[in-house]
Each structure stands twice: as C-alpha cells, then as structure tokens.
Amino acid sequence: MPLTIIDSAHNCRGCLLAEGLTNKQRQQLSMIIHAKRHYQRNEKIYHIADKIKSVYLVQQGSIKTEAITYDGRPVVTGFYFPGDLFGFDGIGDQGYLCDAVAIENTLVCEIPFQKLTALCTSVEGLQHQLFMLMGQRIGSHDHALIMMHNMSAESRLCRFLTIYHERMKKHTENQDAVVFLPMNKDDIARYLGLCPETLSRVLSRLVNKGVIRRHQRRLELLDIDTLYELAS
Amino acid sequence: MPLTIIDSAHNCRGCLLAEGLTNKQRQQLSMIIHAKRHYQRNEKIYHIADKIKSVYLVQQGSIKTEAITYDGRPVVTGFYFPGDLFGFDGIGDQGYLCDAVAIENTLVCEIPFQKLTALCTSVEGLQHQLFMLMGQRIGSHDHALIMMHNMSAESRLCRFLTIYHERMKKHTENQDAVVFLPMNKDDIARYLGLCPETLSRVLSRLVNKGVIRRHQRRLELLDIDTLYELAS
DNA sequence: ACTTTGTCTTGATATGCATCAACAGCTGGT
DNA sequence: ACCAGCTGTTGATGCATATCAAGACAAAGT
Structure with missing residues (x-):
C-alpha cells in the first residue's frame, strides 16, 4: 500500500480543530504539535492504560480504537479517518481505555x-472548536449505543455503510456511490457487535437483493434508498 | 415522594464542575447559573433537537436521558444523579440527541x-475540570458500548448494579450494601438493551442464587463478590 | 370492600444470531 | 508454479433472548 507524503502538513489546514482559526492562530496550534509520524499497519499509537494524555489527528490513512471485553475479546469502539481527532478516551483520569491501532499506513x-x-485559554475559537468536537463525539456515541439496542444485523450494517458513505462524501472529492473499506471484515464485525460469519452472510444477502455490489473491499452502493430504508 | 430543599445550594459545593476551585471562583460559577428549578416526575428538562445549549447539574433526585430508535422505541442512554452533569449531547451542532426526563422530583x-x-478562559481550573468531565463521559460511553457487545443479560445487570452501587457509595454517606433504584424496571431494561421480561427473569435468578434480596425497589446486595464475578 | 390501573412476574413459543466446522479464494513466499 | 497461511464464505446446529400471552400483586380511586 503506497504512502503519499503531503508537505502542506504543518499548517494544520483541514484539521477539524483548526476550523475557523486565523492563519496566525493555526500557526500557534502547529507549534504545540508534539510529534507527527507514520505508523505501519497494525502499529499502535497508544495502549490501554497509557497516561500520555494527548489527542491525535489523522492526517492520512485510518485508525481503529479497540478495547478488551471482560471475557477477553477485542471490541472495536471506533474508526477514524483523515481530519478526525481521536484519543479523547484518555482525557479522563484513568488513562486510555482503548488501544489505538493503525489500520493501514497512516500519518x-x-x-x-x-x-x-x-492554548485554548488564549485562543477562544480553538476552545470552542475543541468543546464542539468532544460534544459531537459524545453525541455520536449515543448514536452507537442506540444502534446496539435491538437492531438487526442487517440494519446495523446498512447504517454503518450509510454513515461511512456520508463521512467519505464530506471529506473527499469522491462523490459517487462507491466506498472503499480500509479495515477488514473482522474489524467491522467487532465494531458492529456481530460475529464475522453473520456479517458475511448479511453482505451476501445485500448483494442478492441488488443493493450493493462487491469487489473485495470496494463496495458499490447500487440502491442507496433501499440502503437507508434497511438501516432504519 | 417527599422533597427536601437544600439552601446551601448556590455555593456550587458538591458540584463536580466546581471541584478544585477557590471560593471566589465558585462564586463566579454560581453567577452564570441561568436557572435552578424543580422538575416533577416525568417532566422533561430538555427535548430532542432543542438548541438551547446548556449543561445541567443534578442537585437532588435523578434524571434519565432517552432517545428514540429508528423503529420508534425509546432507549435510555444514561442515568444521572446528584453531582452529575448532563446535557453534553447538545454541545455538538445538531441540538440535543436525547430527551432529559426527571425520574422523580428533582432539583x-x-x-x-x-x-x-x-468563564473557562479566565478560570483555568474550571476549563480543566470541564474537559475532564467530558473526557470521562466519553470514556464511560466506551464502557457502555463494550457492555453491549456480547454480554449476557445477567452480566449486564450485575455490571449495572455494581457500577450503580459504587456510584452511590462515592456520593452518599450510605456505605452498606443496599441500593435504592429510583427508576422503574422498564427504564433499566431499556438502558441495558433488554426486554422487561428478561430483566425480571434475571432478577429472580439472582434472588434464587442468593446474590441479592428484593423489597420493591430496594435491593440488598447479599453477595457482592459473586455480583462482581457475574458482571465480568 | 371492590374495581381499576399500572407494574411486575412467569410460562410457552419463535427467531436471530453465535458457534462449530468445512471449504473456497487470495496472497505471499520459497 | 506450488504450497502455506490468512481471510472470507457457506452450511448445520444450539442457545439466549424477544415476543406473545396470561396471570399475580400492589397502589389508587370510588
């Protein structure tokens, strides 16, 4: 998987935190960046119980956060893509609650x-943005919780696909009904609270219904209306 | 249900937000309180999609937040007790995601x-505390998510009970192994992602095992060790 | 005291998903 | 080109929980 280097990097453009900031403020923000580095597939950015207390921004690639259930099974608690901040789970007082792992080569x-x-105390726009992002994060988790309640495997998958598709439309130039999933099926299953076999079956069923078409990890969303309907 | 009035109220003592603040800073905080009022059982503090953008502190009583699933069923996303802040789900840009409802008469x-x-920009301790609380909130949601993944009904209930018990021990003088549940069984079921019948059955099973004893909504935790064991 | 209503319990049945197991299709390495 | 190992698919079975249904119990109203 080839890795493109962007060099406009340190101006924090595109970073959700920097939204609405002036150039000068963005520069202030870029000054406190502690490190910027590449991670290989499966490399960990932080570990459960680390006390580092940083937040992280995905520049390129994708990240998953995963925790261990009480009976020792890994659960994926979130996926993060370019522009997303992650690491808020470590802001409380007990260290990180998840491992953060690179899904592919990631900056x-x-x-x-x-x-x-x-910096927030002097740059008010930044404080506002940070609170907003944390608020949204709390909100999206409420959504995830709702999803886990009594939603069928099919609904969960369809909801995942529609949300993922919208997310990608918003942040990339690609506007057509094709999504590329960087994570493997097992990760998606662990994220949706399903076993991989069930996920596979549901995918097959959607193909049979003519709602999607598959070429490995590229999915064509043939019938987005039905997809939304099934997601409800 | 009788309602005790506390009058030491406006000094913000006991409020998690005010932790670590000086008296003067607490007074500044109390100055920006917009309203302080009682809510009756089942009265709503805010509604889904409201754009008010306030956070709320429970002084007395208890609160639940609930949302509606895509097939129209209510889901309880959280319970809040004296000292807890709620309303963070409205901080994002799409209004509140839940209704907040008083479970009993509540201040x-x-x-x-x-x-x-x-105020956070001038009172650094307050900013820190607010970020911490939001971070913890994100963390506790991660926990809830993990719980929903493949945990049995019994484990979910036992986990709920242990967490609730710990919460009550921390914030009240009552240190013994009795908990009083202000919410009804249906709410607990909707919170745990179970149907009420299953919840009832699991409670009965715990009674038969000698782990708990019931007197209406008062639960005696007879065997806390087993409770913790079952919760895992 | 006797309905009435809401809350909770218990039983019988159905179903959706996990689990176990075998196999198929790719991918990478020697 | 071949095998090895990983990832994904499909089938058979079992189980936990939802659903449907009926009854028990308590609190509240007349």
Whole structure:
C-alpha cells in the first residue's frame, strides 16, 4: 500500500480543530504539535492504560480504537479517518481505555492535551472548536449505543455503510456511490457487535437483493434508498 | 415522594464542575447559573433537537436521558444523579440527541454552555475540570458500548448494579450494601438493551442464587463478590 | 370492600444470531 | 508454479433472548 507524503502538513489546514482559526492562530496550534509520524499497519499509537494524555489527528490513512471485553475479546469502539481527532478516551483520569491501532499506513500528529488546553485559554475559537468536537463525539456515541439496542444485523450494517458513505462524501472529492473499506471484515464485525460469519452472510444477502455490489473491499452502493430504508 | 430543599445550594459545593476551585471562583460559577428549578416526575428538562445549549447539574433526585430508535422505541442512554452533569449531547451542532426526563422530583440547575466556556478562559481550573468531565463521559460511553457487545443479560445487570452501587457509595454517606433504584424496571431494561421480561427473569435468578434480596425497589446486595464475578 | 390501573412476574413459543466446522479464494513466499 | 497461511464464505446446529400471552400483586380511586 503506497504512502503519499503531503508537505502542506504543518499548517494544520483541514484539521477539524483548526476550523475557523486565523492563519496566525493555526500557526500557534502547529507549534504545540508534539510529534507527527507514520505508523505501519497494525502499529499502535497508544495502549490501554497509557497516561500520555494527548489527542491525535489523522492526517492520512485510518485508525481503529479497540478495547478488551471482560471475557477477553477485542471490541472495536471506533474508526477514524483523515481530519478526525481521536484519543479523547484518555482525557479522563484513568488513562486510555482503548488501544489505538493503525489500520493501514497512516500519518498521525500528536497534540499534548495540556498544551492544547493552555492554548485554548488564549485562543477562544480553538476552545470552542475543541468543546464542539468532544460534544459531537459524545453525541455520536449515543448514536452507537442506540444502534446496539435491538437492531438487526442487517440494519446495523446498512447504517454503518450509510454513515461511512456520508463521512467519505464530506471529506473527499469522491462523490459517487462507491466506498472503499480500509479495515477488514473482522474489524467491522467487532465494531458492529456481530460475529464475522453473520456479517458475511448479511453482505451476501445485500448483494442478492441488488443493493450493493462487491469487489473485495470496494463496495458499490447500487440502491442507496433501499440502503437507508434497511438501516432504519 | 417527599422533597427536601437544600439552601446551601448556590455555593456550587458538591458540584463536580466546581471541584478544585477557590471560593471566589465558585462564586463566579454560581453567577452564570441561568436557572435552578424543580422538575416533577416525568417532566422533561430538555427535548430532542432543542438548541438551547446548556449543561445541567443534578442537585437532588435523578434524571434519565432517552432517545428514540429508528423503529420508534425509546432507549435510555444514561442515568444521572446528584453531582452529575448532563446535557453534553447538545454541545455538538445538531441540538440535543436525547430527551432529559426527571425520574422523580428533582432539583436541577442550568448553566448556559456559552457562558461556561467564556468563564473557562479566565478560570483555568474550571476549563480543566470541564474537559475532564467530558473526557470521562466519553470514556464511560466506551464502557457502555463494550457492555453491549456480547454480554449476557445477567452480566449486564450485575455490571449495572455494581457500577450503580459504587456510584452511590462515592456520593452518599450510605456505605452498606443496599441500593435504592429510583427508576422503574422498564427504564433499566431499556438502558441495558433488554426486554422487561428478561430483566425480571434475571432478577429472580439472582434472588434464587442468593446474590441479592428484593423489597420493591430496594435491593440488598447479599453477595457482592459473586455480583462482581457475574458482571465480568 | 371492590374495581381499576399500572407494574411486575412467569410460562410457552419463535427467531436471530453465535458457534462449530468445512471449504473456497487470495496472497505471499520459497 | 506450488504450497502455506490468512481471510472470507457457506452450511448445520444450539442457545439466549424477544415476543406473545396470561396471570399475580400492589397502589389508587370510588
């Protein structure tokens, strides 16, 4: 999987945190970035119980966060893509609750949380943006919770696909009904609370219904209306 | 259900937000409280899609937040007790994602989020505390998500009970192994992602095992060790 | 005291998903 | 080109929980 380097990197353009900031403020923000580095597939950005207290921004690639259930099975708690911040689960007082793992070769920049909040006191727009992002994160988790309640395997998958598709439309130039899934099927299953076999069956069923078409990890969404209907 | 009035109220003592603040800073905080009022059982503090943008603190009583699934069924997304902040789900840009409903007669104070963040820029300890609380909230949701994955009905209930018990031990003087549940069984079921019948059956099973004893909504935790064991 | 209503319990049945197991299709390595 | 190992698919079975249904119990109203 080839890795493109962008060099406009340090101006924080495209970073959701920097939205609405002036150039000068963005520069201030870029000054407190602690590190910016590449991670290989399956490499960990942070570990459960780490006390680092940084938040991280995905520049390129994709990230999953996963935790271990009480009976020892890994659960994927979130996926993160370019522009997304992750690591908020470590902001509380008990260290990170998840491992953050690169799904593919990924460029990530690390922002020490303490420096970020210090900067927030002088840059009000930044504080506002950070609160917004954390609020949204809380909201999206409410959604995830609702999804886990009594939704069928098919609904869960369709909802995942529609949300993922919308997310990609918003942040890339690609506007057509094709999505590429960087993560493997097992990760999606662990994210949706299904076993991989069930996920596979549901995918096959959607293909039979003519709702999607598959070429490995590329999915064509043939009938988006039905997809939304099934997601409900 | 009788309602005790506390009058030491406006000093914000006991409020998790005010933790670590000086008296003077607590007073500043109390100045921006928009309203403090009682809610009757089943009265709503805010509605889904409201754009109010306040956060709320439970002073007395208890609150649940509930959302509607895509097939129209209510889901309880959280319970809040004295000292807890709620309303973070409205901080994002799409209004509140849940209804907040009083479970019993409840005293709540409302803090406009904008005023709160404005105060945060000058009172650093307050900003820190707010970020911490939001971080913890994100973390606890991760936990809830993990719980929903492949945990049996019994495990879910036992986990709920242990967490609830710990919460109550921390914030009240009552240290013994008795918990009083202000919410009804249906709410608990909707919170745990179970149907009420299953919840009832699991409770009965725990009684038969000698782990708990019931007197209406008062539960005696007879065998806390087993409870923790079953919760895993 | 006797309905009435809501909350909870218990039983019988159905179903959706996990689990176990075998196999098929790719991918990478020597 | 071949085998090995991983990833995904498909089938058979079992089980936990939802659903449907009926009854028990308590609190509240007349």
